[in-house]
Amino acid sequence: MQLLNGKELSRILKGEIKTKVDKMVENGARAPHLAAILVGSNGASETYVNHKVKMCQEVGFESTLLRMPETVSEKELIEQIERFNKADFIDGFIVQLPLPRHINADRILHAIDHRKDVDGFHPVNIGRMALNQACYLPATPYGIMQLLELYNVDTSGKHCVVVGRSNIVGTPMSILLSRNSSPGNCTVTLCHSRTQNIEKFTREADILIVALGKPNFIRANMVKEGVVIIDVGITRVPDSTRKWGYRLAGDVDFEGVSPKCSFITPVPGGVGPMTVVSLLLNTLKAANKEIY
Numbered sequence: 653m654q655l656l657n658g659k660e661l662s663r664i665l666k667g668e669i670k671t672k673v674d675k676m677v678e679n680g681a682r683a684p685h686l687a688a689i690l691v692g693s694n695g696a697s698e699t700y701v702n703h704k705v706k707m708c709q710e711v712g713f714e715s716t717l718l719r720m721p722e723t724v725s726e727k728e729l730i731e732q733i734e735r736f737n738k739a740d741f742i743d744g745f746i747v748q749l750p751l752p753r754h755i756n757a758d759r760i761l762h763a764i765d766h767r768k769d770v771d772g773f774h775p776v777n778i779g780r781m782a783l784n785q786a787c788y789l790p791a792t793p794y795g796i797m798q799l800l801e802l803y804n805v806d807t808s809g810k811h812c813v814v815v816g817r818s819n820i821v822g823t824p825m826s827i828l829l830s831r832n833s834s835p836g837n838c839t840v841t842l843c844h845s846r847t848q849n850i851e852k853f854t855r856e857a858d859i860l861i862v863a864l865g866k867p868n869f870i871r872a873n874m875v876k877e878g879v880v881i882i883d884v885g886i887t888r889v890p891d892s893t894r895k896w897g898y899r900l901a902g903d904v905d906f907e908g909v910s911p912k913c914s915f916i917t918p919v920p921g922g923v924g925p926m927t928v929v930s931l932l933l934n935t936l937k938a939a940n941k942e943i944y
């Protein structure tokens with residue numbers, strides 16, 4: 653069994669980004685600039701956004717964190733997005749989700765200029781992804797594709813089973829791995845909460861991607877020998893032995909399942925760090941105007 657070590661790989665990729673940024677600045681260009689809009693004060697969102705800002709500093713990016721109150725109207729938020737769309741000094745920006753219930757997230761995502769949509773959630777980018785055209789990939793799927801590519805995981809002709817069909821992970825993963833590309837060329841099965849007898853599918857998987865948010869959902873008897881497992885799930889599980897009173901758990905029973913795997917991502921230290929570095933890679937693409 654080999655670990656797909658996202659922590660280590662993201663460290664290497666961040667070093668490569670920093671080298672490119674240093675060169676850009678040496679040559680007289682300005683550093684890439686990522687902006688984030690945070691609405692309200694959701695604890696988890698706050699942690700994620702602060703982490704993204706810290707990563708920007710590590711690779712030499714400029715960053716802007718704009719906080720808006722929980723009570724902000726949809727109109728005011730869209731006006732702010734339009735200001736960021738027009739601001740030449742901002743290469744890419746994100747609106748941290750989830751948003752308060754009175755704001756329609758779809759309308760917000762549509763308002764972002766797709767050329768600055770470094771989260772890859774705009775329908776133009778999703779459509780281009782499906783058509784195998786240049787686009788910003790959503791950060792988590794992009795990170796998973798890099799793990800598969802850089803660890804030379806063979807995907808062509810394999811049966812990939814994806815569990816979970818969210819717009820940000822499961823559905824894009826099912827599209828990416830079924831495309832005629834590398835990694836890709838899999839035969840893909842997409843499972844969700846209405847799938848009957850899910851073990852029947854997971855046991856047939858050569859590559860199993862799990863993104864549902866249920867700790868230890870995948871057990872050893874649900875997978876075959878030699879399977880490649882990507883565990884996307886992150887759930888806070890109460891644990892009084894830890895400083896913060898909880899630990900992070902994936903969707904896979906790592907202890908029971910890992911002996912059967914050829915490759916597996918740990919939680920934490922697998923997909924999570926690759927997600928953040930992918931956002932930085934998208935911002936670098938934006939600064940270089942690679943997406944039109």
Ligand code: NAP
Nearest residue numbers: 792816817818821844845863864865884885886923924927
């Ligand atoms: P989500 O929006 O929470 O949706 C969960 C998906 O799982 C849905 O498609 C749901 O099916 C499916 N599901 C729920 N119970 C199921 C069951 N018993 N059997 C089969 N499928 C079931 O998904 P998400 O946003 O992708 O998040 C999933 C997990 O990944 C969470 O733990 C999240 O924190 C984590 N995550 C991690 C990263 C990272 O960077 N590591 C990034 C994003 C998300 P239906 O569609 O039928 O409801």
